[in-house]
Amino acid sequence: MNLIAYETAAEICKRFAKVKILVIGDLMLDYWVWGSVSRISPEAPVPVVDVGRHSYTPGGAANVVANLKALGAKVDLMGVTGADDTGRRLKLMLRRQDIGVEGIFTDSDCPTIMKTRIIANGQQVVRADWELRSEVKPHLWDELMKWASEHKEDYDAVVISDYDKGLLWGNHVSDILNVFKSVPVIAGPKPADIQRFSGCQLITLNAKEAKSASGCNTYTNKGLEEAGQTLLSNLNLNQVLITLGERGMALFRADQPTLKVPALASQVYDVSGAGDTVLSVMALCAAAKAPISEATCLASHAAAVVVRKIGTATVSAEELLESLHNGRQMLSDLLPERKILSAEDAAMRLDRLRSSPNPPTVVFTNGCFDILHVGHLSTLLAAKSEGDFLIVGLNSDSSVKALKGPERPINCEQERAQMLAALECVDMVVLFSEDTPVELLQKLRPDVHVKGGDYKEEDLPETPIVKSYGGKIVLARLIPGRSTTQIILKTKK
Numbered sequence: 001m002n003l004i005a006y007e008t009a010a011e012i013c014k015r016f017a018k019v020k021i022l023v024i025g026d027l028m029l030d031y032w033v034w035g036s037v038s039r040i041s042p043e044a045p046v047p048v049v050d051v052g053r054h055s056y057t058p059g060g061a062a063n064v065v066a067n068l069k070a071l072g073a074k075v076d077l078m079g080v081t082g083a084d085d086t087g088r089r090l091k092l093m094l095r096r097q098d099i100g101v102e103g104i105f106t107d108s109d110c111p112t113i114m115k116t117r118i119i120a121n122g123q124q125v126v127r128a129d130w131e132l133r134s135e136v137k138p139h140l141w142d143e144l145m146k147w148a149s150e151h152k153e154d155y156d157a158v159v160i161s162d163y164d165k166g167l168l169w170g171n172h173v174s175d176i177l178n179v180f181k182s183v184p185v186i187a188g189p190k191p192a193d194i195q196r197f198s199g200c201q202l203i204t205l206n207a208k209e210a211k212s213a214s215g216c217n218t219y220t221n222k223g224l225e226e227a228g229q230t231l232l233s234n235l236n237l238n239q240v241l242i243t244l245g246e247r248g249m250a251l252f253r254a255d256q257p258t259l260k261v262p263a264l265a266s267q268v269y270d271v272s273g274a275g276d277t278v279l280s281v282m283a284l285c286a287a288a289k290a291p292i293s294e295a296t297c298l299a300s301h302a303a304a305v306v307v308r309k310i311g312t313a314t315v316s317a318e319e320l321l322e323s324l325h326n327g328r329q330m331l332s333d334l335l336p337e338r339k340i341l342s343a344e345d346a347a348m349r350l351d352r353l354r355s356s357p358n359p360p361t362v363v364f365t366n367g368c369f370d371i372l373h374v375g376h377l378s379t380l381l382a383a384k385s386e387g388d389f390l391i392v393g394l395n396s397d398s399s400v401k402a403l404k405g406p407e408r409p410i411n412c413e414q415e416r417a418q419m420l421a422a423l424e425c426v427d428m429v430v431l432f433s434e435d436t437p438v439e440l441l442q443k444l445r446p447d448v449h450v451k452g453g454d455y456k457e458e459d460l461p462e463t464p465i466v467k468s469y470g471g472k473i474v475l476a477r478l479i480p481g482r483s484t485t486q487i488i489l490k491t492k493k
Contacts, residue, residue, distance in 0.1 A: 251293070336417075394413065452478050
């Protein structure tokens with residue numbers, strides 16, 4: 001599915017080659033060790049990795065630079081490295097990519113940060129960080145700001161890439177904003193001291209960072225909206241972009257409605273550096289004077305490309321446009337059918353969601369939903385308000401016949417499932433053939449089970465199983481006079 005017209009995206013990407021960006025941030029080198037595992041160490045219960053190859057890539061703010069360069073922009077980098085082999089290797093790699101390194105200064109007392117990732121059988125086994133977090137020395141910062149002042153007219157935009165390692169501590173972000181008043185300053189901050197980034201044109205955060213920075217639960221729709229508005233207000237920002245993983249991303253703007261775009265990746269191999277890719281695209285679009293809504297859609301496409309690669313990968317303009325060109329093929333991943341799962345697949349997906357750092361509150365409701373009407377919608381919306389992830393258990397055709405009689409259902413199970421899955425409030429549809437959803441509830445174990453208000457909790461056959469694992473029952477208010485049976489009778493008359 002294309003969120004932005006191919007022709008529009010192509011025109012924006014063409015402008016990337018005409019802009020020059022300065023990236024300011026914490027610099028590091030990523031070291032990758034690739035191999036395979038076939039045995040466990042006799043010394044400790046850990047895998048033994050048989051190393052096949054190793055590689056280096058620019059990391060931290062340098063990875064943002066690599067993304068910008070891959071998209072066709074001219075890029076300079078400002079930051080600090082140590083007087084060591086790691087720092088020299090990093091600068092050599094950047095020079096070979098035609099990235100300006102004159103703004104990189106050396107601190108002989110602080111080593112260059114290096115992150116070692118060991119990848120075995122396509123999965124990350126362990127990461128080891130070599131770093132010393134400390135605020136950059138005052139005289140060194142003065143030299144950096146002097147260099148920035150001398151070159152401030154050279155750039156169309158500035159990107160601040162913060163990894164909370166020391167370069168941007170104190171009032172340093174304010175110093176940068178004072179120097180670069182005439183160009184957009186886009187930041188990817190860490191939430192430890194988010195107030196430092198007050199006054200930036202745009203900041204990008206992931207859901208976890210936004211939750212920490214705002215104090216709002218970004219894993220619920222209501223909390224996400226509160227987080228965006230809180231950050232806009234408290235930091236005096238024009239825009240805030242929050243990336244939400246499989247939920248896509250949300251753009252917040254002062255006095256404008258929230259723009260939500262879906263996640264487009266059907267396969268995710270590695271999310272390392274995906275945030276840097278989004279930050280890079282947003283900065284390039286700002287420099288190229290593209291509308292922020294189009295920039296957000298383009299960033300979603302770029303993220304979808306990069307997460308299908310292993311490692312802190314980049315995306316080129318050609319790959320981005322190819323992804324858009326193949327958008328019709330990607331549409332199948334966003335059709336309602338993708339939400340319709342078997343009970344077994346649904347249980348496995350819930351296991352993955354529950355093992356995430358911030359598991360969602362899972363809500364379940366069920367019914368025949370034969371002719372979809374406003375009463376159904378009211379119940380579904382009420383159910384969605386009880387949590388974050390709504391599953392609808394749908395009676396199969398055979399189950400509906402057993403409950404309603406031989407003339408029912410009016411609509412077959414496949415069509416009923418598609419209609420439900422097309423609703424934004426519904427996250428998953430699961431068919432079941434039994435008279436009651438008891439067996440399905442045993443498999444899925446939702447946190448909340450919602451039923452219509454014409455039931456009593458003590459009379460529900462589902463109540464014992466839901467209560468057995470600590471779930472709760474909620475009875476939703478019904479809209480009087482709205483039912484499939486009444487619609488059928490009225491139609492016959």
